[in-house]
Amino acid sequence: xxxxxxxxxxxxxxxxxxxxxxxxxxxxxxxxxxxxxxxxxxxxxxxxxxxxxxxxxxxxxxxxxxxxxxxxxxxxxxxxxxxxxxxxxxxxxxxxxxxxxxxxxxxxxxxxxxxxxxxxxxxxxxxxxxxxxxxxxxxxxxxxxxxxxxxxxxxxxxxxxxxxxxxxxxxxxxxxxxxxxxxxxxxxxxxxxxxxxxxxxxxxxxxxxxxxxxxxxxxxxxxxxxxxxxxxxxxxxxxxxxxxxxxxxxxxxxxxxxxxxxxxxxxxxxxxxxxxxxxxxxxxxxxxxxxxxxxxxxxxxxxxxxxxxxxxxxxxxxxxxxxxxxxxxxxxxxxxxxxxxxxxxxxxxxxxxxxxxxxxxxx
Ligand SMILES: *Cc1c(COP(=O)(O)O)cnc(C)c1O
Numbered sequence: 001x002x003x004x005x006x007x008x009x010x011x012x013x014x015x016x017x018x019x020x021x022x023x024x025x026x027x028x029x030x031x032x033x034x035x036x037x038x039x040x041x042x043x044x045x046x047x048x049x050x051x052x053x054x055x056x057x058x059x060x061x062x063x064x065x066x067x068x069x070x071x072x073x074x075x076x077x078x079x080x081x082x083x084x085x086x087x088x089x090x091x092x093x094x095x096x097x098x099x100x101x102x103x104x105x106x107x108x109x110x111x112x113x114x115x116x117x118x119x120x121x122x123x124x125x126x127x128x129x130x131x132x133x134x135x136x137x138x139x140x141x142x143x144x145x146x147x148x149x150x151x152x153x154x155x156x157x158x159x160x161x162x163x164x165x166x167x168x169x170x171x172x173x174x175x176x177x178x179x180x181x182x183x184x185x186x187x188x189x190x191x192x193x194x195x196x197x198x199x200x201x202x203x204x205x206x207x208x209x210x211x212x213x214x215x216x217x218x219x220x221x222x223x224x225x226x227x228x229x230x231x232x233x234x235x236x237x238x239x240x241x242x243x244x245x246x247x248x249x250x251x252x253x254x255x256x257x258x259x260x261x262x263x264x265x266x267x268x269x270x271x272x273x274x275x276x277x278x279x280x281x282x283x284x285x286x287x288x289x290x291x292x293x294x295x296x297x298x299x300x301x302x303x304x305x306x307x308x309x310x311x312x313x314x315x316x317x318x319x320x321x322x323x324x325x326x327x328x329x330x331x332x333x334x335x336x337x338x339x340x341x342x343x344x345x346x347x348x349x350x351x352x353x354x355x356x357x358x359x360x361x362x363x
Pocket of ligand 1: 089091221222223
C-alpha cells in the first residue's frame with residue numbers, strides 16, 4: 001500500500017482552482033478571446049517568415065533580451081532599462097506576484113488588490129501562490145469607485161494593485177482623475193496599469209507612469225495580431241525591472257518570439273497601427289448595430305471588444321449563439337449584474353455581420 005497522496009502535497013489553494021480551459025470545440029465564428037482578426041498584409045507575413053527563416057535554433061535565446069528591449073524602448077521613448085519582456089503579460093503578472101509580495105505586518109500573507117469584474121489572471125495567479133486577493137467592485141458605470149478602493153486599502157494594505165484600463169471585460173478606460181486619487185491613496189503599493197487594449201483607445205496612461213514612482217504599465221502584443229507568439233512586457237522604473245530580472249527564468253522568451261516582437265515594434269509598427277484602426281472602425285459599426293437590439297445597451301468601448309447588456313439572460317443567448325457556431329464570452333455563472341452582459345470580440349466584417357444577424361433573431 002502506498003501512502004502517497006498528491007492532495008496532501010498540493011498547496012491548499014489549488015483545491016479551489018481549476019486549469020484554464022477555454023472551450024476547445026470548434027466554432028465557425030470565435031469572438032471569445034479578444035484576438036485580432038486576421039488582417040495582416042501578405043507583405044508583413046512575408047517579413048515574419050524571413051526573420052524566422054535563418055535561426056540559430058541550436059542556441060539558447062538571448063537571455064538579456066537586449067535587442068527587443070531596445071526596440072520597445074525606442075518605440076515608447078524610454079530606455080531599455082525600463083522594459084521587462086515576458087512570455088505574454090501572464091508571465092509578467094506571475095513575476096510581479098513572485099517578487100513584490102512581502103507580507104506587510106501584522107498580516108502573514110501579502111494582499112493583492114484588483115477590481116471586479118476584471119481580468120481573471122490577477123486573481124488566479126495570486127491565489128495559486130497563496131496570496132490574499134481583494135476584489136473591489138467597479139461602480140455602476142464600470143469605473144473605479146474611489147471610496148470603495150480607499151476603504152479596501154484601509155482594511156488590508158495591498159502590496160500590488162492591478163487595474164486594467166481599458167478594462168476587460170467592460171471595455172472602458174478608468175477615469176484619469178479617479179486613477180490619480182487611488183494611486184495617491186496607497187503610496188506604498190505598486191500599481192500595475194494593464195494597457196492590454198491601449199492600441200484601441202483614444203489615449204494612454206503613460207503620464208501616470210511618468211508622475212508616480214509606484215506605477216508600472218503592462219502591455220502585450222496578444223490583442224494586436226500576435227497572440228501566437230506570446231509577448232507581453234512591463235514598462236517600469238529601473239529599480240522595479242532589476243528586481244523582476246532576478247526572478248525571471250534566464251531564457252524565458254524564445255528566439256522566434258523575440259525576433260517577431262522586435263519587428264512589431266519597428267518595421268511592422270505601421271502595419272499594427274493600421275490593423276488597430278480597422279478594428280476600431282469596425283467596432284463603431286458593430287456597436288451602432290447592437291445598440292438597435294431591443295433592450296440592449298452597449299458600453300462605449302476603448303478596446304477591441306464590446307460589452308453588451310442584453311434583455312434576455314446572457315446565459316441563454318450564449319448557448320443559443322453556440323448552437324449556431326458562434327462563441328462569445330459570458331460571465332453569467334458569476335451572477336449579479338453580470339447575468340445580462342456578453343463580451344463580444346470584434347472579428348472580421350463577415351463574422352460581425354453574422355453575430356449581429358443572429359442576435360437580432362434571438363432577442
Ligand atoms: C488578454 C489580456 C492580457 C493578455 O495576456 P497575454 O498573456 O499577454 O496574452 C492581459 N491583460 C488583460 C486585461 C487582457 O485582457
